[in-house]
Amino acid sequence: MPTVHLLDYVAGNVRSLVNxxxxxxxxxxxxxSPDQVAQAERLILPGVGHFGHCLSQLAAAGYLPAVRKHIDEGKPFMxxxxxxxxLFNGSSEDPACSGLGMIDGSLxxxxxxxxxxxxxxxxxxRTAGLQFYDLRPASKYYYVHSYNYPYREGELEAQGWxxxxxxxxxxxxVGAVARGNVVATQFHPEKSGVAGLRMIRAFLDGSGAKSLGQPLPASVSEVTxxxxxxxxxIACLDVRTNDQGDLVVTKGDQYDVREKSDDRGVRNLGKPVELAERYYAQGADEVTFLNITSFRDCPLADVPMLEILRLTSKxxxxxxxxxxxxxxTVDTDGTRVSALDIATMYFKSGADKVSIGSDAVTAAEAYYAAGKQLSGTTAIEQIAGAYGNQAVVVSVDPKRVYVAAANLAECKHSTIRTAFPGPNGEEYCWYACTIKGGRxxxxxxxxxxxxxxxxxxxxxxxxxCIDKDGTNSGYDLELISQVKxxxxxxxIASSGAGNPSHFAEVFEKTTTDAALGAxxxxxxxxxVTEVKDYLAKEGLVVRQFDG
Ligand code: 1PR
Incomplete structure (x- = not known):
């Protein structure tokens, strides 16, 4: 097998790139170490998180001159x-920190x-009809970033890019740039399905650099x-051990995952890895696993979810x-383990984001109790600091609380007027946070x-939304609009999707950024394909699986 070298400067969740x-x-x-860079024929610099953190790690470890030398020698670099x-001069994310300065500009x-x-x-x-490492106008690529370099026609092209x-x-x-032996992407090709794999292959086999800038063949440029x-x-898999000790995908009704029959067994809807692969092939844009019970009677390093991630991410x-x-938490041998350590285990096993539920509520309550002071010690802050904000999702499990008009003045919560009055005709409601799986x-x-x-x-x-979970009655649009x-x-809107029109409805009637179904x-x-076909028919832009 031919070899590619990856620069390891503790950049976080790079397992997906390896896969x-x-x-x-x-x-x-x-x-x-920097002296090993000289051995690399093809070199990849992965990047996640914060600009300053990334550049200062690279600089502190002494990599920058070695990377510059690799590039100057004309060896493939991505x-x-x-x-x-x-590659730019700098970024407003950390003005004190300098980039490599290969591109004159700042993010x-x-x-x-x-x-x-x-x-x-x-x-x-998009490349204006020109070849660029097998990027295609019919394909979509996965981005996750807050900073960008604005595109001004002709500016980078004048620098030869x-x-x-x-x-x-x-x-x-700018979504991607390339010049000579160098190619760089703002998106994550390793997370961009078949389209991204094509691009990585074009870098590794050298065909991308060779054909750069030539006209796209009509067969490719015409399909947009x-x-x-x-x-x-997004497809979501709630995972837990059933009463036989097997790890299964389950699904509750308003968070009750047990069968209605007398035995009240845990509903078993399939195997986690198989289902994730199926939804990927159907065109799911992301897959979320929620470990809905703590099945931790084994040391943390052996939790079955890690193996599920390792297999799925391949x-x-x-x-x-x-x-x-x-x-x-505290491990089975009594060792204290931080949330950051747990997240690191998941990232190393192939996760791209971690989702925090109960702990986020507790931390948020403490934040207000401290007069909106950040402690710097919460799981969210620690994980976002190490892996970037994009790696931290907070999963919210709210329940509706109805309020009668007469009691509105003394309600201290953010209420909305609802089109679906409560059991006693209450016209207002607020959404209470829950912890421990709604308990x-x-x-x-x-x-x-x-x-x-x-x-x-x-x-x-x-x-x-606990009230909507498993009901097939559509999303709670009022809740989503309030949070948006x-x-x-x-x-991400979640809970209640029962047919493709519910997905269309949540996208059309709220400004939600994504919709999840289980x-x-x-x-x-x-x-998933049927849902996306429906959305496309409704005139909404979706990514079709282009495998
Ligand atoms: O509190 O950090 O340990 O995280 C626990 C996580 O597990 C939370 O994200 C919480 O939402 C989730 N969870 C806990 N108990 C349950 C349960 O169902 N008994 N599931 C549970 C949450 C809700 C969604 C579901 C949507 C869509 N399940 O995952 O996928 O409601 O369902 P639908 O499309 O079928 O309506 P922590």
Whole structure:
């Protein structure tokens, strides 16, 4: 097997990149000191997280001169996400820190006054009809970033770069650049399904550099897709051990996952890895695993979820999120383990994001109790600090609490007027946060929670709804609109999807950034492909699986 070298500067969750490289037939060798860079024929610089953190790690370890030398010698070099940003002079994310300065320009943050930031999801990498490492106008690529380099026609081209672009909420930015032996992508090719694997292969086999800038063949340029960020459809797998001790995908009705029959066994809807692979092949834009019970009677390092991630990430090349049990804890041998250590284990096993539930509520309550002071010690802050905001999702499990008009003045929570009055005709409601899988309700609302976790550095909200879970009656649009207007980070609508029109409805009637379904897919009622075909028919932009 031919070899590719990856620069290891503790850049976080790079397991998916290794898996993608192996999938296209290459072997990965890690470079863990600057003097090893000279051995590399093809070198990849992965990048996640914060610009300053990435550049200062690289500089402190003494890599920058070695990387420059590799590039100057004309050897193949690829960099990803923050790795692309590193080629510029600098970034407003950390003005004190310098980039490699190969591209004259500095990155800025997306404007979040009109859209969610980070920019998360599948978008274009368009090249004005020219070849660029097998990027195709019919394909979409997975982006996750808050900072970007705005595209100004002719500017980078005048410096000799070929450029691929994407547009997010009116801002057109650089999605990828290439010149000579160098190619860099703002998107994550290793998480961009078959389209991304094609691009990695074009880098590794040298064909991408050779054909750069030549006209695209008509057969490729004529097949296009609607431009812009697609509507993300996420498949969610609630995983737990059943009474026989097997790890199964289950699904509750309002969080009750036991059968209605007398034996009250745990509902078994299939095997986690198999289902994840099936949904990937159907075109799911992401897969989320929620470990809904703590099945921890074994040492943390052996939790079965780690193996599920390892296996899934070898064959599923879209982002994987894992939730459940991410908090400071004590291992079976009495060792204290931090939430960050647990997250690290998951990232090393193939997760791209971790999702935090109960612990986020507790941390948010403490944040208000401390007068909105950040402690720096919460799981959210620690994990976001090490892996970037985009790696931290907060999963919210709210329940409706009705309020009569007469009691509105004394209700201290963020209420909405609801079109679905309560059992006694109450016309108002608020959404109470719960913890421990809905078993404990807190006197704390979703607006308080989501604003606090945004301040702590959470990158995305997974918004469930206990009242709607498993009902097949559609999403709670009122809840989603309330949370969307409370925060600037992306929100994933969850709970209640029963048919494709529910997905269309949530995208058309709210500004949600993504929609998640569970039971609808596990029970085989609809496939992800059918949902996306429906959305496309409704005129919504979706990514079609292009395998
Ligand atoms: O508190 O950090 O340990 O995380 C526990 C995680 O497990 C949380 O994300 C919490 O949402 C989840 N969870 C706990 N108990 C349950 C349960 O069902 N008994 N599941 C549970 C949450 C909700 C969604 C579901 C959607 C869509 N399940 O995952 O997928 O409601 O369902 P639908 O499309 O079928 O309506 P921590």
């Amino acid at each position: 993608a490289i192996e999938k296209v037939g290459y072997e990965v060798e890690w470079i863990s 960099s990803i996400c923050v790795g692309l940003q590193a 800025t943050r997306f404007d979040d006054s009109t859209k969610a930031v980070p920019h998360i999801g599948w978008n274009d990498a 070929s450029v691929a672009t994407a547009t997010y909420g009116g801002e057109t930015f 897709t609607a431009p812009g960020l697609t509507r993300r459809v 064959t599923v090349f879209v982002p994987l999120t894992i939730g459940g049990g991410i908090r400071d 404990e309700t807190r006197d704390f609302d979703v607006v308080q929670l989501t604003q606090a976790v945004e301040a702590m550095g959470c990158g995305e909200i997974l918004l469930n 207007s409370a925060v600037h980070i992306p929100v 039971g609808i897919f596990h029970r085989g009622e609809y496939t």
